[in-house]
Amino acid sequence: MSLRRLLPPALLAIAACAPVPRDLPDRREAAPSQLPAMKVFAAPRVSRPARSNRDIAQDFLDLTFQLESGRTLPVFTRFEGPVSLRVTGAIPTSLEQDLTRLLGRIRTEARIDIARVPANRPANITIQTISRRDLQRTVPEAACFVVPRVGSWDEFRANRRNGVTDWTTLETRERLSIFIPGDVPPQELRDCLHEELAQALGPLNDLYRLTDSVFNDDNFHTVLTGFDMLVLRATYAPELRSGMTRDQVAARLPAILSRLNPAGDRRRSADRGATNRAWIDEIERALGPRTSQQARRDAAKRAVAIARASGWRDNRLAFSLFALGRLSLGVEPELALGSFLQAAGIYGADPATQVHEAHIAMQLAAFALSAGEAEQALAIVDANTDAVMAAENAALLATLLLVKAEALELLGRDTEAQRLRLEGLGWARYGFGSDAEVLQREAEISAISPRARKETAS
CATH class of the missing domain: 1.25.40.10 (Tetratricopeptide repeat domain)
Incomplete structure (x- = not known):
C-alpha cells in the first residue's frame, strides 16, 4: 500500500x-x-534526468522490487495491454482539469496507452473520491493511497485484512483502486493524483536518496518529474513483462535505458549509499x-x-x-x-x-x-x-x-x-x-x- x-x-x-x-x-x-x-499552472516545465543510467537502473530496481514498508516484491508487475481508468464519487472541477492534464503527460512522456472511461464502466484503475475524515478513519497514516484487486471503497474495506490487497501476492496488474479525499485543496488533490497514479502504473516504493522524483517521502516534488516519466516509460518497455524476477529485469535495464535515455550513458555514476x-x-x-x-x-x-x-x-x-x-x-x-x-x-x-x-x-x-x-x-x-x-x-x-x-x-x-x-x-x-x-x-x-x-x- x-x-x-x-x-x-x-x-x-x-x-x-x-x-x-x-x-x-x-x-x-x-x-x-x-x-x-x-x-x-500552464504547460509543465519538465527536465530530463541528469544522472547516470547506471544509477537510474539501481533506482528502478529498488523502487520496483520493494514496498515502502521494506517488504520485498518477488516479481515485476505492470498492466499488460491498454489501461482504462474511471473516476467515481464527487468530482471537483480541479480534479477533472488536473487529471486530464496528467493523463496527457503520461501518454506523451511515458508512452503508456491509458484512457479514461465512463464511471459506470469497468476499468483497470478506479479513482474514487471520499471524505478526508472517512479515509483517515480507516487508514490514519495516509493522505491518499492505492491498493490492488479492488474496484471501490466498500470492496477495499471488506477485503483489507484478508490478503486480497497484498501487493506481494500479485503476479500482474489487472484491477486496482486509488482513494483520494475530495474535500481537500486543489493542490493536495493534484499531488495525490500524480503520486498514486504513478504508483498504480509503476513503482510502489519511495527512496529518500532521490532528489528528482515524487517517489520520495520528503514530498518536495509533488508533480511527476522527468525522472518519474522515464521510470514509467521503462516500466512499459517491450523488453519487460509481468512475472519477471529482479535479476531478469536487471539484465534488460541497461539496454532499455540506453535506448530511452542515451545521455545517461555518458554521465558518471555517483553512489549515494544505502539509507539505513x-x-x-x-x-x-x-x-x-x-x-x-x-x-x-x-x-x-x-x-x-x-x-x-x-x-x-x-x-x-x-x-x-x-x-x-x-x-x-x-x-x-x-x-x-x-x-x-x-x-x-x-x-x-x-x-x-x-x-x-x-x-x-x-x-x-x-x-x-x-x-x-x-x-x-x-x-x-x-x-x-x-x-x-x-x-x-x-x-x-x-x-x-x-x-x-x-x-x-x-x-x-x-x-x-x-x-x-x-x-x-x-x-x-x-x-x-x-x-x-x-x-x-x-x-x-x-x-x-x-x-x-x-x-x-x-
Whole structure:
C-alpha cells in the first residue's frame, strides 16, 4: 500500500514566529467573494534526468522490487495491454482539469496507452473520491493511497485484512483502486493524483536518496518529474513483462535505458549509499502525528546525528535539518534558524535540489521579514520564485509572494505590494483551498511583519 505522509513541506509553520493580531488591517477583512480568481499552472516545465543510467537502473530496481514498508516484491508487475481508468464519487472541477492534464503527460512522456472511461464502466484503475475524515478513519497514516484487486471503497474495506490487497501476492496488474479525499485543496488533490497514479502504473516504493522524483517521502516534488516519466516509460518497455524476477529485469535495464535515455550513458555514476532503517524510523517519528512536539523534535535531532554519523552530505542530511528546523520554530528559534541555514547550504550546492532550497528560502524570508530586513526578504523570494513555478507548488509560491508583498509594504512600495498580494492570493486559492484558509494564511504572514506588530501594539 502506498502512503503519502501527512506533513507537506509547503505548509509552513510561519504562525509559530509571531501571534496573529486580533484586529487585522481592513484589507484583510475582505469578504471571501472579493478574493481574486484561482490561478493554475500552464504547460509543465519538465527536465530530463541528469544522472547516470547506471544509477537510474539501481533506482528502478529498488523502487520496483520493494514496498515502502521494506517488504520485498518477488516479481515485476505492470498492466499488460491498454489501461482504462474511471473516476467515481464527487468530482471537483480541479480534479477533472488536473487529471486530464496528467493523463496527457503520461501518454506523451511515458508512452503508456491509458484512457479514461465512463464511471459506470469497468476499468483497470478506479479513482474514487471520499471524505478526508472517512479515509483517515480507516487508514490514519495516509493522505491518499492505492491498493490492488479492488474496484471501490466498500470492496477495499471488506477485503483489507484478508490478503486480497497484498501487493506481494500479485503476479500482474489487472484491477486496482486509488482513494483520494475530495474535500481537500486543489493542490493536495493534484499531488495525490500524480503520486498514486504513478504508483498504480509503476513503482510502489519511495527512496529518500532521490532528489528528482515524487517517489520520495520528503514530498518536495509533488508533480511527476522527468525522472518519474522515464521510470514509467521503462516500466512499459517491450523488453519487460509481468512475472519477471529482479535479476531478469536487471539484465534488460541497461539496454532499455540506453535506448530511452542515451545521455545517461555518458554521465558518471555517483553512489549515494544505502539509507539505513534507523534514520528512516527517526524521520518517520519526527514527521508523524501520533506523538508530542518534544518527542518529534528529539527524533529529528537523532535523525541529524545518524545522518552525520553515516557520512551523508546530501539531501538526506539536509532533510533531517529541515525537519529539525520546522519542529524548532517558536520553541528554539536559534536552533531553527541554524538548521535552516545548514540545510540551505546543502541544497544550494546541488542543481537538482532547487525546489528543496526554495522551501528553506521561504522560512529564511519569513525570518528576514520578521526582523524588518525587507530588502533581504525580497532578494530571497526573487532568487527562488522560478524554481517554485517550475515545481508547480502553488502553496509555496503563494507564501513567497505574500511574504514579498509584506516586505514591499515595509519599503513603502504599496502599489507593487497590492498587485503582488492579489497574485499571491490567486495562487493561494489553488494551494490552500477554501477562502477561510486563504485569508488565514495571509493573516499569519501579515502577523510576522514589524508593521503588523506595531499596529497591534498601538
